[in-house]
Structure formats: C-alpha cells, structure tokens
Amino acid sequence: MSFYKELRRYNWEEVRRSIYRKTPAEVERALGKDWPDLEDFKALLAPAADAFLEPMAQQSAALTRRRFGRTMQLYLPLYLSNFCENRCVYCGFSGSNPIRRKVLNEEEILAEVRTIKQEPFRHLLLVTGEAPQKAGTAYLEQVLRLLQPAFSQLSLEVQPLDTSDYARLAEARLHAVYVYQETYNEATYPQYHPFGRKANFRYRLETPDRLGAAGIRKVGLGTLIGLEDWRTEAWFTALHLQYLRRRYWQSRYSLSFPRLRPFAGEGFQPRVLTNERDLTQLICAYRLFDADVELSLSTRERPAYRDGVVPLGITALSAGSKTGPGAYSGNHELEQFAVNDERSPREVAEMLRRQGFEPVWKDWEPCLQQAATI
Amino acid sequence: MEKLTVAGTSFESRLFTGTGKFSSNLQMAETIAASGSQLVTVALKRVELDGRQDDLLAQIGNTGARLLPNTSGVRTAEEAIFAARLAREALQTSWIKLEIHPDARYLLPDAAETLKATEVLAREGFVVLPYIHADPVLCKRLEEAGAAAVMPLGAPIGSNGGLQTRDFLRIIIEQSNVPVVVDAGIGAPSQAAEAMEMGADAVLVNTAIAAAARPLQMALAFKLAVEAGRLAYEGGLASRHSGASATSPLTAFLSPV
Numbered sequence: 352m353s354f355y356k357e358l359r360r361y362n363w364e365e366v367r368r369s370i371y372r373k374t375p376a377e378v379e380r381a382l383g384k385d386w387p388d389l390e391d392f393k394a395l396l397a398p399a400a401d402a403f404l405e406p407m408a409q410q411s412a413a414l415t416r417r418r419f420g421r422t423m424q425l426y427l428p429l430y431l432s433n434f435c436e437n438r439c440v441y442c443g444f445s446g447s448n449p450i451r452r453k454v455l456n457e458e459e460i461l462a463e464v465r466t467i468k469q470e471p472f473r474h475l476l477l478v479t480g481e482a483p484q485k486a487g488t489a490y491l492e493q494v495l496r497l498l499q500p501a502f503s504q505l506s507l508e509v510q511p512l513d514t515s516d517y518a519r520l521a522e523a524r525l526h527a528v529y530v531y532q533e534t535y536n537e538a539t540y541p542q543y544h545p546f547g548r549k550a551n552f553r554y555r556l557e558t559p560d561r562l563g564a565a566g567i568r569k570v571g572l573g574t575l576i577g578l579e580d581w582r583t584e585a586w587f588t589a590l591h592l593q594y595l596r597r598r599y600w601q602s603r604y605s606l607s608f609p610r611l612r613p614f615a616g617e618g619f620q621p622r623v624l625t626n627e628r629d630l631t632q633l634i635c636a637y638r639l640f641d642a643d644v645e646l647s648l649s650t651r652e653r654p655a656y657r658d659g660v661v662p663l664g665i666t667a668l669s670a671g672s673k674t675g676p677g678a679y680s681g682n683h684e685l686e687q688f689a690v691n692d693e694r695s696p697r698e699v700a701e702m703l704r705r706q707g708f709e710p711v712w713k714d715w716e717p718c719l720q721q722a723a724t725i
Numbered sequence: 726m727e728k729l730t731v732a733g734t735s736f737e738s739r740l741f742t743g744t745g746k747f748s749s750n751l752q753m754a755e756t757i758a759a760s761g762s763q764l765v766t767v768a769l770k771r772v773e774l775d776g777r778q779d780d781l782l783a784q785i786g787n788t789g790a791r792l793l794p795n796t797s798g799v800r801t802a803e804e805a806i807f808a809a810r811l812a813r814e815a816l817q818t819s820w821i822k823l824e825i826h827p828d829a830r831y832l833l834p835d836a837a838e839t840l841k842a843t844e845v846l847a848r849e850g851f852v853v854l855p856y857i858h859a860d861p862v863l864c865k866r867l868e869e870a871g872a873a874a875v876m877p878l879g880a881p882i883g884s885n886g887g888l889q890t891r892d893f894l895r896i897i898i899e900q901s902n903v904p905v906v907v908d909a910g911i912g913a914p915s916q917a918a919e920a921m922e923m924g925a926d927a928v929l930v931n932t933a934i935a936a937a938a939r940p941l942q943m944a945l946a947f948k949l950a951v952e953a954g955r956l957a958y959e960g961g962l963a964s965r966h967s968g969a970s971a972t973s974p975l976t977a978f979l980s981p982v
Contacts, residue, residue, distance in 0.1 A: 416936045418883050420746020503770075568829075596830060601800060603829040643830045707748040716770040718811045719798040 353557045354594050358587070363536050366393075367583040373397035382406060387640055392589050395636035396582040404632055411635035411664040414642045423708045424645075424667035425696065426474040428508070429463060430676045431455050431494060433687065435480030437547030439533075441575065441611055441619045443687040444480040446547065453676045454485045457497060464501055466679040470671065470696045473713040474504040476529070478674075478687075481510035481548055488516040495523040504715035506569070510548065511558040517565035524717050529571030530558045531607065534578045535587035543578055559591065563599025568720065570595065570602050571647070576630070577611030577621030585633055589640055605645035605667070606637055610652070627656050631663065638664035650690040657692055658702055670699035726955055729926055731904050732820075732852040732873040734791070736763045739921065740951040741793070741906060743931025744785060745771070747940065754784040756934060760944035766793040766822050766929065769808055774815035782816075793854065795822035797832075802842035809846050821846060822876070823855040832882045836863050840870060847871025856908050859890035864897045864905075875901060876908035876929065879920065883932045885912025888919055898924045914943075914950030921954025922962060 373394040381391035382403060394400060400407065432454035435444040443450070455463065467475070477494060479486040486509070495505055506527035507520070517528065532555060534540055540552045549555060562570045572591055574584040592604055608630060611621040630652075637646060647667040648657060661668070671694070673679055675686035692699070700710040728735045742762040747753035757765055765785055773779040785792060794812040799805045802825065809821040823846070825839050826832040839855045840863065846853045852873045857863055859877035867875050877897055880886030887910060888894060898905050904926035911917050912933045920928050930947055937943035 417885065417932060420932065420935050421748035422746060601827045601829055704749065709747060709749045711771070713773065714770055715798065716772075716774060716808070718774065718808050719770060719796065719804060721804065721807050 353560045354591055355553050355556050357594050366586055367580055369393060370397050370582050373399050375399050378403050392640045393586055395639055396585050407635040408663050411638040412662055414638055415664045418642050419666050421708050422711045423703050424711050424714055425670055426476055427472045428476045428478050428669055428672050430478045430674060432479040432486040433676055434482035434485040437481050437549040438545050440543050455676050459677060462680040471712040473502055475502050476506045476508055479509045488512060492520055492523045495525055499524060503713050511555050514561040514565045517562055517567055521566055526715055527569030528562050528567050531573040532556060533575045535584055536579045559595055563595060563602055569605060571605040571607060573607035575609055576625055577623055580623055581625055605647050607647045608633055609649060631660055634664045650692040653691040654694055671696040738763045739927040739955055740947055741927055741929040745931055746935035750780050750784040754787050756940045756944045757788045757790055759941045761948045763790050764793050765790045766795045768797045769794050769812055770798045792816060792818055793820050793822050795824045797824045799825055800827040802838040805842040806845050809851060819850060820852040823853060834858060840866055843867050843872050844870040859893035861893060861896040861900060868903050872903060874904040874906050876906045878909040879907050880910025882909045884910055885933055886910045887912055887916040895923055914946045917947055918950040918954035921951055922957045924958050
C-alpha cells in the first residue's frame with residue numbers, strides 16, 4: 352500500500368468539478384466546523400469561498416497564533432549543484448537549458464558558509480538538481496557532516512531517494528526533506544516532465560511514503576502553482592497529507608506553494624494564472640483544514656505580499672535567498688529562478704518584529720535526535 | 726499561602742510558565758516578571774547549547790526565575806536521556822522537564838518511554854518533572870521511579886481546552902506524594918483557579934498567556950487566579966451540597982447512640 356493506490360481511487364476531473372460546484376452555504380458550513388473534513392476543504396478552496404476570504408483569514412490567523420504563537424521560523428536555501436538530468440519544461444535548471452553547470456566542492460561550500468554565517472541563520476535547506484552521479488547520497492551525506500558544526504537544522508530539497516538512502520542521511524542528522532509533487536494530475540504530469548528520472552510519476556509520488564518509513568522527522572509537500580488547476584492540486588495535497596498523517600504519525604508536515612515565475616530558458620509561461628488573492632485563499636484553506644501543519648513561504652513572492660500574508664497562517668519564511676550554487680559568495684549567473692523579495696535576512700527580521708513576531712533562527716537541536724546508550 | 730517545595734527547592738509562586746510563542750524575547754521576559762513565576766520551561770531546541778550568545782537564555786536570565794529545560798522534540802527515552810545529559814552540562818542545571826511526544830501533531834506524551842527515561846534520569850540525580858497523560862496509575866509509577874513531581878495534562882497542548890481530564894486529575898491529586906503540576910490545556914485564569922481549588926500544587930501555562938492580545942495583563946490575571954485558587958483550597962471550600970434535610974428521615978429507625 353502506498354499513496355499511489357489511494358490517488359487512483361479518485362478522478363481528477365470529478366474532483367475538480369465537485370470543487371467548482373460548492374455553494375456559499377457549503378462554505379459557511381465548512382467555516383463553522385472545528386474539524387473540517389476533505390469535503391469541507393473543497394468548499395474552502397472553491398470559487399464560492401472567495402466571498403468569505405476575510406472571515407477565512409480571521410479564523411486562519413487565530414488558529415495559527417494559538418498553535419504557533421507569535422513566532423516565525425526563518426531558513427535559508429543553499430544551492431549545492433545545478434546539474435540536472437531532467438527536462439522539466441518550467442525550470443531554469445532543466446537539462447536542456449544551455450547554462451553553466453556547477454557542483455560545489457567542500458572548499459566552495461565553506462566559502463558559502465562564511466558569507467551565510469554573517470547572518471543569524473541556524474537552519475539551512477540544501478538544494479540540488481537531479482544528477483545522482485554529480486550529487487548523490489554519498490555527496491549529500493558528506494555535505495551534511497561538513498555543515499553540522501555550523502547549523503542546528505539541515506534539510507534537503509533534492510531528487511527523490513530510496514528508503515535506505517534516507518535512513519543513511521538520517522544517521523547524518525538530516526532533519527527534514529521537501530519533495531514537491533509539482534502536479535498530482537497523472538495524465539498531464541508527463542507533459543511537464545518528459546525526460547529523466549523525474550518522468551516517473553509514481554516513484555516521485557511515493558517519496559513521502561519512503562521518508563516516513565525511514566523516520567525522517569519533517570516531510571514537506573507541495574505542488575507547483577501554475578501548471579494545473581490550483582484548487583484541485585490543493586485538494587490532492589490535503590488528501591496526501593491526511594494519508595501520511597495516519598501512517599507516519601511521528602513525522603511533522605510542511606506545505607509549500609511555489610508559484611511559477613519568469614526565468615531564463617525555454618520560456619514556459621504558467622498555464623493557469625493565479626493572483627495573490629487566490630494564493631491567500633489557498634493558505635487560509637490549508638490552515639483551516641489542518642491547524643498543525645507548517646506553511647512555508649519562499650522569496651518567490653514580492654515583499655508587500657509577504658508582509659501582508661505572514662500573519663494569516665504562515666509559519667516559516669526564507670529570507671535573503673540566492674538560488675544558484677556559489678551565489679552567496681558572489682556567483683550569480685547560475686540561478687534557478689528570480690527571487691522577488693531581495694531584502695536581506697535582517698530586513699525581513701525587522702519587518703517581522705514590526706508586526707509583533709519573534710524571528711526564530713534556531714528551532715532544532717541535533718542532540719535531540721541522537722540516541723544514547725542507556 | 727503555603728510555599729511549594731519541589732525537590733527541596735521552595736517556590737513562592739505556584740504558577741509555572743513557558744517561554745514559547747511570545748512576540749519577542751523581551752516581551753517574554755516582561756511577561757514572566759508580571760506573572761511572578763519562579764520556574765520557567767524552555768525548549769532545548771530553541772537555545773544554543775554550545776555557549777554561544779543566546780538572546781532567549783539571556784532574557785530568561787533577567788527574570789531571575791529558575792530554568793527548567795524541556796526535551797520537546799525527542800521521540801524516545803534514549804533521545805530524552807541523551808538530551809537531558811547534554812542540557813545538564815550546557816545549562817548548569819539538573820532540572821529537566823521530560824517531554825517525550827513521538828506524536829508530532831498533538832504532542833501527546835508517550836507513557837512507556839517517559840517512565841523509562843524517568844527511571845534512568847532519577848538514578849543519575851536529575852530532578853525529573855515528566856509531562857504525561859492524566860493517568861493516575863502512571864503517576865504512581867513515575868513517583869516510584871523517582872520523579873520530583875508529576876505534570877499531567879488538562880487537555881492537549883495549545884488547545885486552551887481547560888480541565889478536560891478533571892476526574893483523573895482529582896484522583897492523581899488525591900493519591901500523589903509528589904507535587905502535581907497541571908500542565909497543558911489551561912486556556913483561561915478561571916481554569917487555572919479550578920485546578921488549584923482541586924488541590925493541584927501548581928499549574929504550567931504558556932499559550933494562554935503568550936497568545937493573548939495583552940500577554941502582560943493576562944500573566945497578571947493568571948497570577949491572581951492561581952493565588953485565589955490556592956487560597957480557596959487552603960481555606961477549605963464549603964461543601965457544594967445544599968444542606969436541605971429530607972422531611973422523612975431515612976435513619977430514624979436506628980436506635981439512639
């Protein structure tokens with residue numbers, strides 16, 4: 352049993368239509384529930400819920416304060432490699448893009464760390480393209496061990512791995528893994544991922560199952576907004592989350608909602624347009640459906656929007672991100688996507704304080720995941 | 726008001742507080758000061774353990790309250806024991822609040838692992854305060870294992886649900902030879918007062934204060950509620966029974982003594 356079997360029980364088009372059919376009365380009913388179920392969640396995602404955005408935001412903000420308080424996690428992505436064998440049509444790292452490729456060696460990583468350590472970050476998200484020969488499990492393990500002394504929390508956003516690889520990296524104190532499905536629409540998935548290992552829809556879909564089995568502490572899910580209907584994607588994401596919570600109850604979960612942005616390359620434009628109001632509805636709907644899930648917002652969104660949406664349900668922010676290998680030490684030519692919030696981490700922290708939030712740089716301690724001998 | 730003694734240390738205040746969820750470390754410190762709390766718990770994951778400068782620790786230090794590190798984030802007894810040993814070294818205290826919650830969503834404590842860790846840590850001289858379910862038998866087992874106090878929950882952490890476990894808390898309080906600190910779920914001063922009236926030795930409150938619109942004011946409200954509840958308990962609450970006597974006595978058939 353994996354999530355693939357669960358997913359196959361549903362028809363994308365039927366789910367989509369049932370979301371669009373939801374009425375204002377059904378939205379109100381969903382808003383009145385302490386524990387909305389997946390049918391209620393459809394109503395919260397529906398076009399009909401747009402008229403209820405203000406009460407949704409109020410509830411979402413209140414739930415978030417109660418569960419997470421007035422704190423905001425801050426983290427920084429560190430790009431290790433932009434080698435990629437895939438041909439994702441929307442991505443700046445796509446193997447077909449004629450850009451210079453680079454995988455950081457130890458010395459280059461330490462150079463990045465020297466720059467990063469001028470900021471208070473203690474949580475790093477390590478990012479690579481998918482090229483196991485260049486940046487595989489052994490390389491990642493080596494990097495985790497190299498970075499441990501300087502950071503308290505190390506997470507990965509890299510190619511999907513096997514359970515045994517995850518178990519091995521957990522030994523090296525890997526904390527969290529983010530693997531985005533991009534789209535849950537199996538029929539159209541191949542159009543976006545025509546080549547490389549990523550073309551295997553099912554292997555990618557079952558990655559969170561393998562993460563749970565390997566005991567990884569935090570699992571990040573998400574879809575790429577702009578490919579397919581975002582409401583339907585969100586519903587399948589929630590289905591996935593609910594499935595995972597029942598099976599891998601010891602893991603924490605995080606949701607992300609990256610929106611496609613312009614990039615240098617094949618010129619793929621988002622197929623489905625979303626605006627900031629849509630994204631806000633999505634964030635609030637996720638929070639109302641699951642009061643405990645972490646919601647993470649990247650620098651893809653512009654500063655004014657980030658500032659406004661932060662109190663509504665977000666629990667983690669990246670800040671001061673650079674999206675190419677070597678970018679912190681000055682190499683800017685290799686970036687995956689353009690960031691829209693170019694403020695420094697300190698500026699973002701200051702914005703949070705102004706809004707009454709304590710920026711949290713450290714929220715893990717490696718000793719907590721080290722087994723002792725009794 | 727009687728002083729509270731835990732492991733030989735006496736406390737004027739019976740309100741313990743947490744340090745999470747505040748909008749700034751400064752606000753946290755001011756709020757703790759307003760609450761009068763003399764024992765504050767802090768998550769090991771939030772603070773620097775290698776001696777580097779840490780604002781959260783510095784601010785807690787300013788309050789003068791005793792530090793109670795907690796193991797939030799561990800999933801097993803082994804992890805908790807390792808973390809406790811490290812905390813003792815790094816923070817110079819042998820007090821430890823055991824929080825072992827493998828359940829990542831509702832943060833519910835693992836009874837079996839908590840008992841195991843308490844046995845080991847108490848043997849090693851730690852002052853162990855375990856966070857656990859309101860399970861009277863488990864509380865007795867923890868007491869036997871050397872826990873310095875027991876910290877049963879009123880409701881799930883952060884739920885502000887109040888004393889959902891009231892019936893079990895009553896039994897725990899009745900049976901306990903170590904202080905009983907009602908931890909988690911207390912969402913309003915009235916609920917804290919209720920726990921104290923029942924005879925709880927102390928309460929631990931975090932979310933209800935930190936997430937309040939005016940935390941400083943709420944801290945004071947909790948301080949007063951805890952004092953009121955304790956005074957009421959010590960004063961001996963009058964019976965709730967109406968005292969009305971039946972028109973036909975049921976014991977008239979008994980011969981006079």
